[in-house]
Amino acid sequence: VTARDGWTERTDVQTVWVLRPQEDAIQVLTAICPHLGCSVQWKAARGAFACPCHDSEFAPDGARRHGPARRGMDPLPVRITHGEVQVRWVEFVAGAAERRTTDGSPVDGQGTA
Amino acid sequence: MSPLRRAQHWLEERTGALTAWRHVADEPVHGGPRWAYVLGSVLLFLAAAQLLSGVALAFEYAPTTSAAWESLARVMDPGQSPWGRVVRGLHHHGASLMVIVLVAHVVQVALFGAHRRPREANWLTGMALGLVVLALGFTGYLLPWDQTAFYATRVGINIVRSTPVVGAPIAELLQGGPILGNLTLTRFYVLHVVLLPGALLLLVVVHLVLFRRHGVTARASGATPARAEPFWPRQALRDVLAMLAACALLLLAAWLLPVELGEKADPSRPFDARPEWYFLWLFQLLRWFEPPWELVGSLVIPGLVGLYFALQPWLDRRGPGEPRSRRPAFLGLLCALGGMALLTVQVVVGDALRAEAEPGGEEAAPVAPAPISPVEAGMIYGERCTECHRIDGSPEDPDARDFRSPEFKRMARNDFQALVRAVQEGGDIMPAFEGELTPAQIHGVLTQVVLQFPELREAPGDAPTDAGPPDGGGP
Numbered sequence: 001v002t003a004r005d006g007w008t009e010r011t012d013v014q015t016v017w018v019l020r021p022q023e024d025a026i027q028v029l030t031a032i033c034p035h036l037g038c039s040v041q042w043k044a045a046r047g048a049f050a051c052p053c054h055d056s057e058f059a060p061d062g063a064r065r066h067g068p069a070r071r072g073m074d075p076l077p078v079r080i081t082h083g084e085v086q087v088r089w090v091e092f093v094a095g096a097a098e099r100r101t102t103d104g105s106p107v108d109g110q111g112t113a
Numbered sequence: 114m115s116p117l118r119r120a121q122h123w124l125e126e127r128t129g130a131l132t133a134w135r136h137v138a139d140e141p142v143h144g145g146p147r148w149a150y151v152l153g154s155v156l157l158f159l160a161a162a163q164l165l166s167g168v169a170l171a172f173e174y175a176p177t178t179s180a181a182w183e184s185l186a187r188v189m190d191p192g193q194s195p196w197g198r199v200v201r202g203l204h205h206h207g208a209s210l211m212v213i214v215l216v217a218h219v220v221q222v223a224l225f226g227a228h229r230r231p232r233e234a235n236w237l238t239g240m241a242l243g244l245v246v247l248a249l250g251f252t253g254y255l256l257p258w259d260q261t262a263f264y265a266t267r268v269g270i271n272i273v274r275s276t277p278v279v280g281a282p283i284a285e286l287l288q289g290g291p292i293l294g295n296l297t298l299t300r301f302y303v304l305h306v307v308l309l310p311g312a313l314l315l316l317v318v319v320h321l322v323l324f325r326r327h328g329v330t331a332r333a334s335g336a337t338p339a340r341a342e343p344f345w346p347r348q349a350l351r352d353v354l355a356m357l358a359a360c361a362l363l364l365l366a367a368w369l370l371p372v373e374l375g376e377k378a379d380p381s382r383p384f385d386a387r388p389e390w391y392f393l394w395l396f397q398l399l400r401w402f403e404p405p406w407e408l409v410g411s412l413v414i415p416g417l418v419g420l421y422f423a424l425q426p427w428l429d430r431r432g433p434g435e436p437r438s439r440r441p442a443f444l445g446l447l448c449a450l451g452g453m454a455l456l457t458v459q460v461v462v463g464d465a466l467r468a469e470a471e472p473g474g475e476e477a478a479p480v481a482p483a484p485i486s487p488v489e490a491g492m493i494y495g496e497r498c499t500e501c502h503r504i505d506g507s508p509e510d511p512d513a514r515d516f517r518s519p520e521f522k523r524m525a526r527n528d529f530q531a532l533v534r535a536v537q538e539g540g541d542i543m544p545a546f547e548g549e550l551t552p553a554q555i556h557g558v559l560t561q562v563v564l565q566f567p568e569l570r571e572a573p574g575d576a577p578t579d580a581g582p583p584d585g586g587g588p
Contacts (some may be wrong), residue, residue, distance in 0.1 A: 005178065006295030013381040013488055031383065036271040036399070038264060039383035052385040053268060054399045070404040083567070091292075095275035097404065103291060 001089040013087055015039065016076060017049070021061065028078040028087050035069035037094045047074060047092045070097040077107060138345035144331025145340065146348035151355035152218040153324070158356040159166070159211045160313065162363065163249075166204040167306065173197075174256070176302035178295050181258035182377040185439050189374055202367030208250050208364055212391045216450065217244055223425060223446050226439055227330035233426040235323040242316045245309055250389055251306040258298065259375035264386030266301070267293055270401075272411050293380075308394050340477050387464070394456035418449060485557035493550065493558050501542070506562065512542045516562055525563045 002011045015031040017040075029049075033040045038053035048065060049058040056067030064072040077088040091102045101107060114122070125131040148349055177186045188197040222228055228236035229390070255266040270293065274284035289296025342348070376382075386519070387398050395415055402410035421428075429442035485493075494504075503509050506516030514521060536555045539545030546555060563569050 003292045003294075004290060005292060006299070008179075008295065010178065010292070010294055011493065012379075015381045015383065015488055036275075037267040052383075053264075054396075055386075066403060067401055068403060068407045068410070070407065071161050079168055093274070094271040095407075104153060 007088055011063075016087055017042070017062075017073075018085065019061065020107060024079065026078060026085060027061070028076045028085070029054050029073040030090075030092070031067065032074070032091065032094075034074055034092060034094060034099075035067070045111060069094065074099060114157045119535050136291055138343060138349070140325065140344035142329055142344055142348045143341045144329075145342045146351055148351055148355070149221050150329055150348060151352050152214055152221055154262055154352040155214050155355050155359045156211065156218060157317070158359060159214060159363075160317065160361070163204065163207045163211065164310065166207060167310075169200050171306055176256065176298040178258060178378070181256060181298055182374070185257050185374055188555060197405055198371055199367050200373050202370065203363060204253075205372040206366040206370065207363055208246075208253065209390070210366070212250070213244055214359070215246060218452070219243070219422075220446070222330075223429070223443055225330050226429065228426040229330075230426065230427060232323075232327050232330070234292035235320060236426050237423060238320045238323060240419075242313065242320060244419075245313045245316060249305060249309050249313070249393070250391065252301045252309065254389055255298065255301045256305065258378045260382065260384040261386065263293065263378035263380065264384045265388045266297070268386055269388070270297075275408070276412060278407075311440070332425065335398065341556050359538040382486065387460070390457065394461045397456040397468050418453075420447070421449060429540055485553050487557070487561055489560040490554075490557040493554055494561065497546070497550070498558070506565065510542065514543070517566075522566060522569060525559075525566075525569055529559070529563075 001014050001036055002009050003091070013100065017029045017031055019029065021078060029040075031039050031041075033051040033056060035051060035054055035056050038051050039079065040049050040051050040056075040058065042048075043050045045079040046057070047060060049060070050056070053066065054068050056069035057065040058069075058073050059065055060075035064070075073088065074092045076090060079086050090105060093100045093102055099107070121131060145182065170185075170188065173184060173188045177326055185201070187193055191200055192471070193196065222236070222239070251269060255262045272283050273287065274280050276283070287300060289300050342477070368570060387393070395411075398410040398414055400410075402408075425442070425446060429439055431438060432441075494502075499509065501508065501510040501513035502516065509513050531551065533555050535543070536550075536559065537545060537547035537552075550558075
């Protein structure tokens with residue numbers, strides 16, 4: 001992912017969670033917590049996504065369960081081209097109840113393909 | 114006139130230095146010298162020490178994402194200088210010690226009633242100084258640009274952003290761009306080394322001028338009138354000894370408790386972000402409130418606590434100033450501090466229990482050797498393998514093995530360990546990676562190579578599959 005960083009451009013690798021709600025469907029969620037931006041992790045023992053900072057918990061489909069987060073995990077636009085999962089990286093404004101991208105760009109699709 | 118006297122006279126006539134010294138030395142200490150009065154001097158000493166160690170660090174530091182971590186790693190490299198680590202330790206532990214002494218100073222002043230009329234303005238400048246010290250702690254936390262720095266600051270800026278009305282523009286100003294990066298570093302750097310120290314200096318001057326205007330507050334005890342004694346020499350001796358003790362403690366801490374530089378900031382790698390210890394109570398408060406009450410934890414309670422501290426002189430007006438009659442006000446203050454301490458302990462204990470329950474921090478699938486993340490595997494592949502192997506497994510170098518070949522796939526299916534050994538031992542043009550990469554890293558990279566072929570995912574041999582949600586893959 002390349003982004004403007006002051007006088008230069010920076011390319012980062014970003015982490016996403018790829019889900020398969022059905023055999024032929026793929027859903028991609030950003031790993032950035034919608035609360036304040038920590039990295040959400042999968043907790044197999046609890047069967048949930050959880051944020052290690054302020055203990056927000058999300059269902060396996062990313063829906064908000066409990067904790068200080070005001071919305072569920074953010075889905076990313078995804079498509080499958082020649083058997084390759086391609087994800088468009090966007091970041092979302094943390095802490096808000098409604099889902100807004102940081103650069104104001106609209107998010108198309110439901111994060112599934 | 115002796116030459117010394119002549120020199121003194123010369124200096125006095127031109128600068129008034131002797132008069133100034135007499136002004137300091139003759140400060141009347143009401144009720145006589147006490148150890149309780151040393152805390153302000155110790156704080157002044159620690160601020161000066163922070164300035165010195167900070168300047169030393171700034172000489173070696175570059176506030177950009179590509180250089181911050183590297184420049185600090187150089188400072189801390191014993192091969193460069195054995196003193197770099199010590200200077201960083203002095204600066205890091207100096208900040209902590211400052212917060213500790215600050216709290217002690219606040220408690221002492223409140224206990225003695227030294228914030229009561231007519232000293233309210235002095236108390237308020239003291240509170241402002243406390244906030245500046247905390248802001249210095251927060252801005253300094255980002256500068257090493259390690260994982261802790263990155264995640265703690267991301268959370269911090271997002272808290273600012275969630276403040277109604279004013280939050281978003283302030284967060285923009287602090288972050289300086291679409292991502293937490295170069296401009297965030299330059300801004301935090303300027304705040305940390307120019308604006309906040311400048312504010313600190315200014316407030317210290319006001320604080321000291323107001324202090325000299327009113328003098329120390331002897332703890333009123335019955336009807337004994339407070340008798341005054343000059344600052345020099347008996348109180349000065351106590352102050353100097355306390356400063357030396359603080360200095361010794363700081364040196365000892367810098368020597369015995371080395372400060373680690375964590376891994377370089379990397380947004381792709383998960384990290385359990387924790388703020389500096391004196392912010393942990395705020396961190397814990399965030400966990401307590403669910404929407405729509407989350408601003409109560411992040412803003413309302415901290416704001417009210419700040420206001421409660423600032424208003425102490427007005428809340429503590431009853432009675433003639435004897436500790437007994439002022440007990441409720443002082444106990445209220447102690448309860449507030451106790452509450453913060455309790456929240457802090459809660460985080461520390463909670464983290465310790467969690468670390469015990471989840472060794473390694475993450476609940477990844479228990480495969481041996483300890484797995485590396487797919488992201489790390491991808492990075493290693495990019496750095497070490499792509500000279501000869503393309504990303505899709507085809508050979509970049511004509512002599513390199515083709516991962517798409519049936520021969521490779523058969524090996525992957527039947528004997529994954531043979532692939533691991535092949536990477537470790539090398540071959541014709543394949544370098545040996547044993548010692549270069551850990552077995553876990555080799556295992557992880559090969560796993561990702563193998564997993565890109567759907568037919569191998571069905572029968573992965575003894576290659577580990579990703580630990581992920583029951584209905585999906587991994588990160």
